[in-house]
Amino acid sequence: MGQYEYPDTVNFESSTNVLIGLDTTQPNNLWQIGTPHKILFDSAYTRPNAMVTDTLNYYPANNTSSFQFTLYDSAFLMFGFHNWQNQATEINFMHKYDTDTLYDGGYIEFSIDSGSSWTNVDAFTPWVYNYSGNLYDGTHGFTGSSNGWRNCLFYLNWCSGGVTHIPASAIIRFTFKSDSINTNKEGWIIDNIRWRSGYCEGVKENATNNEITLYPNPCASQLIIDNGKLIIKEIHIYNVLGGEILKQVQNDQSETIDVSKLPSGLYFAELLTDGSVGSPTIVRRKFVKE
Numbered sequence: 001m002g003q004y005e006y007p008d009t010v011n012f013e014s015s016t017n018v019l020i021g022l023d024t025t026q027p028n029n030l031w032q033i034g035t036p037h038k039i040l041f042d043s044a045y046t047r048p049n050a051m052v053t054d055t056l057n058y059y060p061a062n063n064t065s066s067f068q069f070t071l072y073d074s075a076f077l078m079f080g081f082h083n084w085q086n087q088a089t090e091i092n093f094m095h096k097y098d099t100d101t102l103y104d105g106g107y108i109e110f111s112i113d114s115g116s117s118w119t120n121v122d123a124f125t126p127w128v129y130n131y132s133g134n135l136y137d138g139t140h141g142f143t144g145s146s147n148g149w150r151n152c153l154f155y156l157n158w159c160s161g162g163v164t165h166i167p168a169s170a171i172i173r174f175t176f177k178s179d180s181i182n183t184n185k186e187g188w189i190i191d192n193i194r195w196r197s198g199y200c201e202g203v204k205e206n207a208t209n210n211e212i213t214l215y216p217n218p219c220a221s222q223l224i225i226d227n228g229k230l231i232i233k234e235i236h237i238y239n240v241l242g243g244e245i246l247k248q249v250q251n252d253q254s255e256t257i258d259v260s261k262l263p264s265g266l267y268f269a270e271l272l273t274d275g276s277v278g279s280p281t282i283v284r285r286k287f288v289k290e
Contacts, residue, residue: 059186100183
């Protein structure tokens with residue numbers, strides 16, 4: 001994946017919570033957004049709120065609880081239009097889990113057909129459950145104890161796994177399950193879900209990407225693109241809906257773009273450079289117009 005910022009985050013504090021939904025078909029769904037008040041789950045990673053399998057109580061026996069969020073990633077949608085064979089989406093979050101080892105726990109699935117079918121994320125990222133194992137029903141997931149906060153990162157790699165197109169959206173589902181024995185454990189807590197997109201193969205993205213900066217950011221009228229030793233061949237500016245609103249062919253090392261006529265908001269710059277050894281490199285940055 002290329003070296004650029006996460007364009008979107010769900011931290012359970014802001015309006016992005018509109019992307020979150022509980023599975024209403026589960027009558028005893030444990031998931032709650034709130035401030036945790038347990039022994040091990042004593043605070044959110046980013047306070048005050050997180051998503052928790054009950055903010056106060058241990059999880060019960062014979063429970064299945066799911067929540068999901070819909071991935072409307074503007075960069076994911078926008079850059080997928082260019083070359084879906086080389087597209088991947090990276091998802092990153094912080095979590096703790098405290099469960100009966102190899103019996104209870106949680107797992108992550110995704111759907112690109114509005115929930116008609118689901119695939120465990122280990123199909124694309126086999127190491128995602130490295131610290132854990134199988135639940136009582138054989139599902140590969142997080143089980144046992146995380147021993148504090150852990151970072152979890154996985155990829156949905158659209159250039160493998162039988163996916164034949166970049167979907168307009170993807171649903172990510174987090175499910176917690178317990179068996180018939182009550183063990184007085186705290187369950188699962190999740191915070192700061194972030195995602196971004198990039199190429200997984202075919203287009204070179206390397207450390208030289210870090211030479212490129214946009215400033216000032218936010219900008220009012222002029223956006224300067226300083227790319228150090230690289231030479232920019234083309235500049236494409238997109239809005240959050242993926243529409244190209246500017247294309248410019250350049251050859252200088254420092255570019256100034258007039259953005260004074262753009263409405264205030266978030267934009268994405270896609271830069272085609274000559275690379276560090278002569279092969280083309282695509283670099284992406286986001287910027288805010290005041």
